[in-house]
Amino acid sequence: MNILIMGAPGSGKGTQSVSLIKRLNIPAISTGAMVRDAISKGSPVGKRAEAFANSGALVPDDVMIDVVLERLGMSDCKDGYILDGFPRTLPQAQAMDKAGIRTDIAIFMDVPEEVVIKRLSGRRVCGKCGAIYHISSLPSKKGEICESCDTPLVVRDDDKPLTIKKRLEVYNQQTGPVIQYYRQKGLLLTVDADNDAESISDYIIGAIGHRK
Numbered sequence: 593m594n595i596l597i598m599g600a601p602g603s604g605k606g607t608q609s610v611s612l613i614k615r616l617n618i619p620a621i622s623t624g625a626m627v628r629d630a631i632s633k634g635s636p637v638g639k640r641a642e643a644f645a646n647s648g649a650l651v652p653d654d655v656m657i658d659v660v661l662e663r664l665g666m667s668d669c670k671d672g673y674i675l676d677g678f679p680r681t682l683p684q685a686q687a688m689d690k691a692g693i694r695t696d697i698a699i700f701m702d703v704p705e706e707v708v709i710k711r712l713s714g715r716r717v718c719g720k721c722g723a724i725y726h727i728s729s730l731p732s733k734k735g736e737i738c739e740s741c742d743t744p745l746v747v748r749d750d751d752k753p754l755t756i757k758k759r760l761e762v763y764n765q766q767t768g769p770v771i772q773y774y775r776q777k778g779l780l781l782t783v784d785a786d787n788d789a790e791s792i793s794d795y796i797i798g799a800i801g802h803r804k
């Protein structure tokens with residue numbers, strides 16, 4: 593099953609992807625993680641993406657579309673995937689259709705903006721293993737240190753207050769129409785994402801079961 597997971601930054605797409613990988617046994621592909629990885633390696637894609645990503649803007653469509661279409665063509669995606677963070681613009685959605693990539697369901701993680709701001713500004717990540725914490729809802733038992741690998745936790749560059757504001761503006765302007773695109777195609781599953789992660793995951797699994 594080819595699943596898209598969409599929603600504002602901080603709506604919980606990443607958390608749900610991780611839980612769905614285990615329950616559906618298909619890979620999750622996060623374009624945000626791909627971009628961060630390319631930047632940290634200093635690859636050609638990373639070099640083109642860096643200034644956009646660090647300021648909260650979207651990486652240009654031509655860069656993202658090529659990278660994602662190539663990734664979806666890899667053998668681990670042949671039985672389906674969860675695509676987190678793509679498409680984020682109408683041209684990206686259209687490029688998938690044009691390339692003949694079928695989408696079975698587009699999950700929309702619906703959450704009020706004030707909740708998202710609270711989540712993002714309290715998020716801490718491990719600079720080494722990528723584990724995600726939150727200062728109030730999911731604190732590390734070791735304070736500002738990662739529980740798994742003892743590395744200091746950091747605030748992602750794009751989780752700083754001004755950048756959060758910019759990311760939300762970009763999301764409303766550019767990704768809003770993409771949600772509408774899948775709604776019109778009858779593929780959208782709207783999920784109340786202001787809820788605990790386990791209830792959300794149960795709801796998604798139930799809804800997917802009904803559509804199979």
Ligand code: AMP
Binds near residue numbers: 646648680750
């Ligand atoms: P995320 O962690 O999903 O919020 O992604 C982090 C950053 O990666 C975004 O702010 C963008 O700069 C870039 N990015 C991720 N996915 C896309 C996409 N589909 N189109 C353009 N830029 C993207």
